Amino acid sequence: MRDFSGDHRWLSLNTATVRKQGDLLAIVDACARAKVRAISPWRDQVAAIGLARAVAAVKAAQLSLSGYCRGGMFPADPARLEETHDDNRRAVDEAAALGAPCLVLVVGGLPQFSRPGSAPSKDLAGARALVEDGIGRLLEHARAARMPLAIEPLHPMYAADRACVNTLAHALDLCDRLDPQTTGALGVAADVYHVWWDPDLMAQLARAGARRLLAYHVCDWLVPTRDLLTDRGMMGDGVIDLPRIRAAVEAAGFARFAEVEIFSDHWWSRPMDEVIATCIARHCTAV
Ligand code: ZN
Secondary structure (H helix, E strand, O other), X not given: OOOOOOOOOOEEEEHHHHOOOOOHHHHHHHHHHOOOOEEEOEHHHHHHHOHHHHHHHHHHOOOEEOOXXXXXXXXXXXXXXXXXXXXXXXXHHHHHHHOXXXXXXXXXXXXXXXXXXXXXXXXXXXXXXXXXXXXXXXXXXXXXXXXXEEEOOOOHHHOOOOEOOOOHHHHHHHHHHHOOOOOOOEEEEEEHXXXXXXXXXXHHHHHHHHHXXXXXXXXXXXXXXXXXXXXXXXXXXXXXXXXHHHHHHHHOOOOOOEEEOOXXXXXXXXXXXXXXXXXXXXXXXXX
């Protein structure tokens, strides 16, 4: 297991962590000041400044990417599946332009939440089938663009509206069916917030191995959690045994960035430099 205590060379900042404090250009500047080597930007943040400017800023700051957030939201009305596919193809192309190592997929839940305007449905199994179809179809484009797709299983509290793939086992089953040769084109993003509770976590990380483990996201689980979406904790402030999980991730062969991804009303209310400094300090002591 890598020693993170002496520096933060393996820290990546998911830019949603400071999305309320500034635009992507401001975040890139702050990362340069703090000597953060990598980021994982969001599509809306890239769109807000324009893809060309985002590409130029990343290059000028000599930043690496640990991922690009995000594609997915596959379940939709039949009439809207083409639009959904086109949207995802654009996400792949943006990820490639930015030099991301993978496009993270938040796969979507029921159609009316995944793609608003779709007809209301309670067919979760049907949504899961649409997810598999959607990833399978996108995979062709992603292979051509040489952009690996990383399925991020989400905590089951998001099954209705954000992702109906809720465990690493489910995500890896999809990988095995859609990419049985383990070509590197399809894998998973393991986010501690979503998977820490899973009794099968360690076995599934070992099953994933380096070929499927494309991204590792860290934050912490607060007790109590006051909001389902915007109350993630800073590493070390909650109950997740982060070093134990990272040991398993690295034992499986993962040697990439530990990406800090915190959606938090508390941390969004603090100055950007303070948040990044805290992420760095906790990366060294708690991750
Ligand atoms: Zn994540």
